[in-house]
Structures are given as structure tokens and as C-alpha cells.
Amino acid sequence: MEPPDLLEPPRIDEQNRRLCHATSKRTGEPCNAPAMHGMDVCRIHGGSAPQARRSARQRLLDLVDPAIATLAREMEQAESSSDRQRAANSILDRAGYARLPKIDEDEARDILVQRLIELRDARVSRATRGANVIEGAVTEPRKAHSRETE
């Protein structure tokens, strides 16, 4: 395996994956396997060796602080409000402050209506069993009452 030429731009395949830097000993041609994540070589050309995995992991960790600094700068200085908010949300997501799921007006109404129906049904069923029900508090008590009095 020859040392990789670092001045050469990375080769990529049709799926935009970076290809292995190594040259095949057997064919003398460049290896066409995709490089492992964070590495310049494929699994066969040393990407799975423990020291290669460790240094790849370290290269990624070394980028964490600059990445956070970039987001923080974006959060304060981005031109548009939406870009500043996106950067802020990205930081909050990674810090573990998950956003609550959004509920729109229709969903909120459906949930409320469903809950009211459940409450009414519970009262109606208590009323039909003879429990005390405050007159007028239930929207559809007529049937239940008329059935009781028949």
C-alpha cells in the first residue's frame, strides 16, 4: 500500500461516498471500496484496525468543540432570525433539551372534544345507574332521563 497523496482530492463513488485511498496490491489499481467513516481507507486496507478506529474517533472528537463554536457563532450572528433559531435549536437538541411535539389547533380541539365526550359518557352511565347528576350539567341527558322515567 502506497502512502496516500493528501493533495489529491478524495475520490467518490456515484453514491457520493469517499473511496479508499489505498492501491490494490493484486491489481495495482486504486481500491474502489468506500472508506470507513472518518477514515481514508476501507475495512480491508486497515480501516478496522483498532489504532485506525481510535484515531478516526479522535479526529471526530477533535471536531466537536469547533462544531459547537460554529453553532454558537451562528446563533448570535446569523443574518436571518430563522437561521439563528435553527442554530439555537440544534444546540438545545444536542444538549438534551428535546422539543415538545407540536399540536395544531385542530388536533387540540379534537383532543378536547374527545375528552368532553368521555366525561359526558361517564356521567350518563352514572346517571343511568341512578347516581346523582346535577340537572343541566350534561349536554345529552334527555334520553337517559326519559328512559329512567318510562
Ligand SMILES: [Zn+2]
Ligand atoms: Zn481499500
